[in-house]
Amino acid sequence: MIILEQKLILALLKAKLGISGTFRDEYLNHLILSVQDEIKKQKKIKLDINRYDDMDFLIDYSAFRYDNRDNNILMPKHLQYRLHNLLLENLGVMWMWNKRDCLNQKRINGTDEIGEPIVELIKRKDSCD
Numbered sequence: 001m002i003i004l005e006q007k008l009i010l011a012l013l014k015a016k017l018g019i020s021g022t023f024r025d026e027y028l029n030h031l032i033l034s035v036q037d038e039i040k041k042q043k044k045i046k047l048d049i050n051r052y053d054d055m056d057f058l059i060d061y062s063a064f065r066y067d068n069r070d071n072n073i074l075m076p077k078h079l080q081y082r083l084h085n086l087l088l089e090n091l092g093v094m095w096m097w098n099k100r101d102c103l104n105q106k107r108i109n110g111t112d113e114i115g116e117p118i119v120e121l122i123k124r125k126d127s128c129d
């Protein structure tokens with residue numbers, strides 16, 4: 001994560017939590033990176049910090065983890081809903097890319113989607129957009 005974005009996320013998280021001092025900055029930075037790694041590695045979701053909804057989810061999820069660090073409380077419904085939508089969105093993008101790669105590979109091999117030979121000239125995978 002870029003340092004400027006990290007500082008912005010930290011400032012927004014502190015504002016959400018009502019923290020004005022700097023004595024918890026190290027812990028909050030660790031928490032933000034931990035949540036981001038959890039989302040990336042465990043949930044297989046790629047967050048785009050340039051998108052406000054992804055940034056807001058990261059901040060809200062970090063705030064939830066901060067508020068419930070000593071409790072075993074289930075994730076609120078609004079976070080579950082947003083996480084579910086991120087999973088679906090990410091799977092949709094991955095499916096589209098995998099489908100495209102599969103179709104391109106079949107075209108390169110000289111077959112169409114159902115395995116029939118094709119005779120037209122098809123662009124190679126690395127030159128298609």
